[in-house]
Amino acid sequence: MIFSAFAYLAPYITSALLLFLLLEQLSYLIKKRNLPGPLFVPPIIGNAISLVRDPTSFWYKQSATAGTSPGLSANYLVGRFILYIRDTELSHQVFSNVRPDAFHLVGHPFGKKLFGDHNLIYMFGEDHKSVRRQLAPNFTPKALSTYTALQQLVILRHIRRWEETLSGVTRPVVLRNLVRELNLETSQTVFVGPYLDKEARDRFRTDYNLFNLGSMALPVDLPGFAFGEARRAVTRLAETLAVCAGKSKARMVAGEEEPTCLIDFWMQAITAETNSGNPPPPHSGDGEIGGFLFDFLFAAQDASTSSLLWAVALLDSEPEVLRRVREEVARVWSHESDALITDEQLAEMKYTRAVAREVVRFRPPATMVPHVAARDFPLTASYTVPKGTIVFPSVYDSSFQGFTEPDRFDPDRFSDARKEDQVFKRNFLAFGWGPHQCVGQRYALNHLVLFIAMFSSLLDFKRVRSDGCDEIVYCPTISPKDGCTVFLSRRVAAYPNFSLN
Structure with missing residues (x-):
């Protein structure tokens, strides 16, 4: 009976499927x-x-x-349907028109499903401006000074660990996972400092690794699939950050202690508002702030x-x-101090910057910022x-437009004499543009400058060159194909003994 019904319906099912596939192809071609x-694309996927x-x-071919x-x-x-944008000025049109009736920033092709609802990247208008105003105290000179102290302590701790682990060993080390661990500890320490105990930090690391794996997988939101596991990991991470x-x-x-991390500066500003008799700012509940903090983590980590x-490789x-x-x-700072x-x-450190x-x-x-x-x-x-x-403005392509000899690594282009950062400002889109430009770009650059200064001063390093080692891979941001494989050794007689006292 069932077989007879299926045999009867099969031609109709086949016809409907063929019609769907035809309409899908026509829709693609019309757009x-x-x-x-x-000219033609595989059906459905x-x-x-x-x-x-x-x-x-894939993206290299799309750009070409x-x-x-x-x-x-x-x-x-x-x-x-997706659109790849290589031209800088067209990318600016997208970045400058993030609003309800134009483009929505998604951060990932399936970002809203992956990240959840409480995310700064999905906000517009007054709601977005309100949260950005809340974030301003997090990046004042005083706050950044607090962070640079924490960043240096974490960087030094990891540099010492890397060198001591390899002491007497004549084998190279792949820096990718080591640097990821350094940055995860930096983010945890700077963002939520004393509010994560060791057990919470370990869970945090596990969940963030699940998120990383799922962000590069097909969007199958089911148990056992990487994307589904990543979505649930994001929920747990945001809940942990909300508790912090x-x-x-x-x-x-x-009001008895000074802020010691980013969340303290943020909460100090909010409590100052409420202590003045004003209602709490919009979107300042713990759950929403947990989601915003995950945005920071995703952007920074x-x-x-x-x-x-890439700094080490270059x-x-x-x-x-x-x-x-x-x-x-060496002229500015002595590790012996x-x-x-x-x-x-x-x-x-102008040249290092x-x-x-x-x-x-x-x-x-x-390299791209999906909208x-x-x-x-x-x-x-x-x-x-x-x-x-889904529109992909290419930050990578813009970085190689306009600048003098853009294919050459040339830090002097940013010198006071040449000022290419001003002359070709519109092509420097690594931190975005418009209303959603990265609020933490000074923090990010400080972290990179501190790492370059300490890593190059305290360690000798030699890259292990191999075929294709400098090719770009996505994981999910770009890194050298070999994970930056180097020999490391101590360059100084003794490491600095930092103290915050």
Whole structure:
């Protein structure tokens, strides 16, 4: 009976499926119009398998297809039409039009599903401005000074651990996982400092690793699938951070202690508002703040790991740059002083900061920043982005437009004499542009400058060169294909003995 029914329905099912596939292809071609891109795409999943299997090649081909004119190319991923933007000025149109009736920042092709609801990247208008105002006390000179002290302590602790672990060993080490651990501890220490005990930190590390794996997987939200496990890990991470916010808020209400980490500066500003008789600012509940803190973690952790790895790789390949960095750091700060690098000394390291900026330009960690079109948007005189399109403005491509000899690693482009950071400011999009420009960019650059200064001063390192070692891989931000494999050895007689007292 069942077989007879199936036999009867089979032709109709087949016809309906064929009609669906035909309409899917027609929809893609109508949206694509005359743009470069594949003429036909695999049904339903599109070219998602190619993206997951080899994202580097996928995006390289997408960029090459876009060309210099029109600077756009199309494709299809898991039922979604996508648009890749190579041209800087077109990217600016997207970044500058993040609003309810234009483009929505998503941060990941399936970001809202992965990150949850309480995220700064999905906010607009007055709500977004209100939260950005709340964040301002987190990045004052006083706050940044507190963070630089914490950053140095974590950096030194890890440098010592790396060198001591390898003492007497003549084998190279892959820095990728080591740097990830350094940055995760830095983020935990700077963001929520004393509010995470060892057990919570261990759980935090496990959940963040699950998130990383799932962010590069197909969006199958089921138990046992990497994406589904990542989504649940994000929920747990945000809940942990919400608890930290509550603990900090209680401590700041007492008003007896100075802030010791980012969440303290944030909660101090909120409690000052309420102590003045005003209602709490919008979106300042512990749960929402936990979600916002996860945004910070996502933005800081993997992007910083990318930049630190590329800094080591590029310093190794440019010995003259390394020599100048070491000379400048030695002139400004002595590791024998057993003192932290002060804010004034950090400001004096102009060449080292230029190196950090050039690392970010030459290898921007987040090469693309996905947005979704909330309505049909006229991007050019001849092409309107259809509603629902996922749009990928390419920060990477913009970084190689305009600058003098852009394919050359050249920190002097950011010198006071050349000022290419001002001349080609519109092409330097590593920290975004417009209303959602990265609020923590000074913090991120300080971290990179401190790492370059301490790593290059305290350690000797030699890259293990291999075929394709400098090729770009996505994990999820970009890093060298070999994970930056180096030989490490101590460069100084004794490490500094830092104390915050």
